Amino acid sequence: MNENLGQTRIRRRKRAGDPMQCYDALPAPVRSWLAQAALPWSPISAQRIWERACARGLGELEALAALTAAEARLLEKDGPALPGR
Numbered sequence: 409m410n411e412n413l414g415q416t417r418i419r420r421r422k423r424a425g426d427p428m429q430c431y432d433a434l435p436a437p438v439r440s441w442l443a444q445a446a447l448p449w450s451p452i453s454a455q456r457i458w459e460r461a462c463a464r465g466l467g468e469l470e471a472l473a474a475l476t477a478a479e480a481r482l483l484e485k486d487g488p489a490l491p492g493r
Contacts (some may be wrong), residue, residue, distance in 0.1 A: 428453070
């Protein structure tokens with residue numbers, strides 16, 4: 409069942425609730441970002457980063473940059489496990 413998660417050493421977590429319902433409730437820019445993300449993000453994690461960025465007064469582009477920066481940190485942490493790196 410986990411074949412679509414790829415080869416990563418990042419710990420996976422079981423989540424309560426319906427992840428698609430959480431995904432559908434996200435703002436459109438976050439859904440677009442998730443569709444192109446390199447890692448399999450949970451909608452709750454992406455929403456948390458988005459809300460923190462917006463709470464700091466960042467605009468849409470800066471909030472998306474915060475998501476990209478968080479992903480870059482995780483990719484750096486997990487880098488050697490990914491093929492071709």
